[in-house]
Amino acid sequence: MNVYQTIIDAAQAVTPEMVSVRRDFHKYAETGWLEMRTASIIARKLKDLGYEVLIGEDVCERDARMGVPSDEVLKAAYERAVSQGADPEFVKATEGGFTGVIGILRCGEGPTVGMRFDIDALGVNESTDEDHLPARDGYASVNAGSMHACGHDGHAASGLGVAAVLMQIKEHLHGTVKLIFQPGEEGLRGAKSIVEKGHLDDVDYLFGAHTTGEAADGGDVTPGSYGSLASYKYDVTFRGLAAHAGGSPHLGKNALLAAAAAVTNLYAIPRHGAGASRINVGRLIAGSGRNVIADEAFMEMEVRGDTTEINEYVSDYAKRVLESAAAMHDCTVEIKLMGAAQSLNSDEDFCEHIAAVCTEKLGMKVTEKLAIKLGGSEDVSYMLNRVQSHGGKGAFVRVRSKMTESAHKRKFDFDESYLTKVVKVFCGMTYDLMKK
Ligand SMILES: [Zn+2]
Numbered sequence: 001m002n003v004y005q006t007i008i009d010a011a012q013a014v015t016p017e018m019v020s021v022r023r024d025f026h027k028y029a030e031t032g033w034l035e036m037r038t039a040s041i042i043a044r045k046l047k048d049l050g051y052e053v054l055i056g057e058d059v060c061e062r063d064a065r066m067g068v069p070s071d072e073v074l075k076a077a078y079e080r081a082v083s084q085g086a087d088p089e090f091v092k093a094t095e096g097g098f099t100g101v102i103g104i105l106r107c108g109e110g111p112t113v114g115m116r117f118d119i120d121a122l123g124v125n126e127s128t129d130e131d132h133l134p135a136r137d138g139y140a141s142v143n144a145g146s147m148h149a150c151g152h153d154g155h156a157a158s159g160l161g162v163a164a165v166l167m168q169i170k171e172h173l174h175g176t177v178k179l180i181f182q183p184g185e186e187g188l189r190g191a192k193s194i195v196e197k198g199h200l201d202d203v204d205y206l207f208g209a210h211t212t213g214e215a216a217d218g219g220d221v222t223p224g225s226y227g228s229l230a231s232y233k234y235d236v237t238f239r240g241l242a243a244h245a246g247g248s249p250h251l252g253k254n255a256l257l258a259a260a261a262a263v264t265n266l267y268a269i270p271r272h273g274a275g276a277s278r279i280n281v282g283r284l285i286a287g288s289g290r291n292v293i294a295d296e297a298f299m300e301m302e303v304r305g306d307t308t309e310i311n312e313y314v315s316d317y318a319k320r321v322l323e324s325a326a327a328m329h330d331c332t333v334e335i336k337l338m339g340a341a342q343s344l345n346s347d348e349d350f351c352e353h354i355a356a357v358c359t360e361k362l363g364m365k366v367t368e369k370l371a372i373k374l375g376g377s378e379d380v381s382y383m384l385n386r387v388q389s390h391g392g393k394g395a396f397v398r399v400r401s402k403m404t405e406s407a408h409k410r411k412f413d414f415d416e417s418y419l420t421k422v423v424k425v426f427c428g429m430t431y432d433l434m435k436k
Pocket residue numbers: 150151152210
């Protein structure tokens with residue numbers, strides 16, 4: 001029996017269901033830590049398929065979650081999720097922003113193969129123009145300010161397709177399958193909490209995938225990615241003391257001045273000789289009025305580096321600048337970590353393995369370059385680094401399909417053939433690794 005052919009046929013057969021799930025997730029888009037409806041439906045479908053399901057605090061370490069919205073926002077999102085048809089059994093576990101889900105399939109002795117699918121939307125208002133397919137066909141986001149503008153609706157749906165197909169070929173698998181549905185990828189907020197819960201400690205092979213536009217050479221799959229920037233996101237609050245700007249400025253402690261001194265010096269951090277770095281203060285709010293010494297200043301900033309080490313260098317320097325600027329003006333400063341990613345590298349031999357399975361067993365075309373550079377940051381890096389740290393292997397796969405425009409834009413859309421391709425690659429590789 002040719003199990004690869006079974007996978008190819010099953011991937012086709014499961015496509016209509018994936019398309020409908022993808023459109024449903026698209027319509028009810030939920031941003032990081034608010035994916036309560038999405039997570040509950042994923043858990044329901046995994047359970048119905050026969051998977052062992054983990055959800056809620058069993059998936060994400062409470063204190064390792066970064067950039068969790070306020071209690072008020074979490075509460076409103078929960079009510080919205082329930083009113084929009086969340087699964088009544090599973091949604092309870094997501095309350096308070098615990099929106100990770102893991103599906104486990106145990107097939108006796110053998111390696112543990114992990115797959116990561118991110119499920120969150122972006123803070124974008126979706127286009128309502130007729131030339132935008134989701135708007136024309138009635139599945140544009142009904143949640144204002146939330147849109148799947150990066151394809152994570154497709155990532156989540158493809159994960160459920162993978163789950164369905166692996167269940168069909170279960171008798172041919174030896175080892176354990178772990179399907180990890182990760183919240184809060186945008187802003188690099190979610191992966192770390194799953195890693196810290198220990199879910200990657202026993203994973204021998206890990207892959208994740210991202211929607212990527214068509215390749216110039218017409219390839220379906222680029223097996224790996226490298227060079228994603230390591231990054232930290234910080235919220236910074238300077239606190240001083242208000243005073244009358246005319247009568248007693250000497251009694252005030254000027255938080256605005258501390259923040260301003262910090263900003264100019266942050267951009268003055270020397271470059272690192274070993275590679276590229278970035279720093280940005282994207283938002284700065286301070287003070288309460290013209291004639292008052294500002295008692296508070298708030299900034300949103302980020303640092304990035306080619307490697308984890310360069311990122312640490314910029315981050316340590318930045319913290320010193322922030323603390324010194326505060327001290328200079330007798331203010332205090334609070335630095336809160338809101339998101340983080342490490343640098344990422346796919347294992348070369350693992351990429352070659354994926355390429356071989358795709359071309360020889362699945363009839364897919366692999367791009368000439370087996371790995372491409374990631375311009376931004378991706379927090380799957382936390383998972384990949386954990387797996388690689390204990391000798392496991394992994395890759396962040398780029399699955400190619402046509403896109404209407406680049407990610408994070410209001411008319412972003414991808415060709416749904418993406419879904420079928422992911423199921424083929426992931427199930428083909430899982431079988432190859434677990435067939436004995
Ligand atoms: Zn994305």
